[in-house]
Amino acid sequence: MPDFDFTALRRFPDVEADNLFAYDASDHLILDEAADDLHAAAPGEVVVIGDRYGALTLGALALHDAADIRTHQDSYTGELALQNNAAATGVTGFRSLDLGEELLTGSRVVLMQMPKSLSELDEVAETIARFADPSVTVFAGGRLKHMSIAMNEVLGRHFGDVRASLGRQKSRVIRARDPRPSAESAWPQRAYLDELGLWVVAHGAAFAGPKLDLGTRELLRHLDEMNPDARTAVDLGCGTGLLATALARTRPELAVLATDTSAAAVASTRATAEANEVAITVRRDDGLSQQPDACADLVLLNPPFHTGSTVHAGVALRLFEEAARVLKPGGELWTVYNSHLTYRPALYRIVGGTRQVSRTPKFTVTVSTAR
CATH class of the missing domain: 3.40.50.150 (Vaccinia Virus protein VP39)
Incomplete structure (x- = not known):
């Protein structure tokens, strides 16, 4: 397997400090859980949502043969950090888009860091279910201390099959399949x-x-x-x-x-x-x-x-x-x-x-x- 140095990633231009990190164990777990799907995906079929500073996007490109990844980060600061980390590591092959149809049409694999709020998760899940390919699998992960059963329930509103992985290094991934598009959007x-x-x-x-x-x-x-x-x-x-x-x-x-x-x-x-x-x-x-x-x-x-x-x-x-x-x-x-x-x-x-x-x-x- 190719090598990729996650420790080289920086948070800049976001705040940097000894107790703040550009990646964590949940990034590794999401990539590992999605590995087979990433290798099977054709160029343009992988979408990354909520990547904080680039670990998911650059890891998928460098380690799992993904190509032409579409990304959405709510934070512009995070978007700039992804660009900076891509330049520093020499990993390319992604483009940043708004949350919506252009981001998700034809996508079969979605990697996602769980957002902080259930409202954000609901809008993201609704948008994926509406525009992604019917065969899409969502790999949504995070640190256990920031996850809750309510997140499974929110995903269950928009997907027929929602299952949690085993925990690893205080992290967990939820897989969501069988999208169920809403007749009308609840957002904004x-x-x-x-x-x-x-x-x-x-x-x-x-x-x-x-x-x-x-x-x-x-x-x-x-x-x-x-x-x-x-x-x-x-x-x-x-x-x-x-x-x-x-x-x-x-x-x-x-x-x-x-x-x-x-x-x-x-x-x-x-x-x-x-x-x-x-x-x-x-x-x-x-x-x-x-x-x-x-x-x-x-x-x-x-x-x-x-x-x-x-x-x-x-x-x-x-x-x-x-x-x-x-x-x-x-x-x-x-x-x-x-x-x-x-x-x-x-x-x-x-x-x-x-x-x-x-x-x-x-x-x-x-x-x-x-x-």
Whole structure:
């Protein structure tokens, strides 16, 4: 069998640290469970979904004779990491696509890292069942501590044959066969939020779904207080786009940019803005890498406190740095975060003078003024 060095894979441009890894035992198990199917597949018949940094895609290409793999990663940061790792290892033969018909038509083997949320799994499984070849086999794996019986139940809505493998190195793979396409798609979901007077539209992987999360609610209380002279604003990590949409509706003089690494979040934000007849610009990006320095007067941020399934402050710190870079001198970063997190010193160091605007046992809202 050809050799492939998984230890050479990196997470970059995602956060890197000694306790964060670009692959794990579940990647190996998925590839091993799918080995016979991968070798039998013709070029173009293999699809990889949810590959975190490239281990599944590059492993299938290098070790199992797969060719012309189609991939979908919700995270743009992960997509960039896959490209970087492919260049570093010299392994080629894949293309990245949106979740949908072009990704899955004619596919007979689907390798998948289990997503964190059941909603994301439901939309992915529904899409596979609708567009893949009727003979498709899905190999969906993950670490045991992050898997549940409910995942089998979700897959069972869309496949007639769902079976779990034996566990190995604290990982497991679920095989799903016999796709049962839904007559109508359940995604995206749409709801009207009476307290905001806004529609929200959410794809499965979008944070908080078709609801108003508590952190966003706290930031929304302060829209009228935010930099009164601002003409350009950024909703960094926009989720379903409620902050960007509410800001654009409340302050129509603002040019609002909403950005997120998640393809589902970007699609949700576009749909939310359209549902509310609000004009904003929406971009999928790794942080704000596509934006020039000193281009914004106002940035709103409800940062994640984890990377993947690991609690880690590095993601928030990286977003603070991005906000500081794009803010004009005197511009404001409004941040909401869990009150037990000690972000204020970091905000002062990275962005500038920072004051607490409000605090509850659950959430703290601060405003930082860029130097």
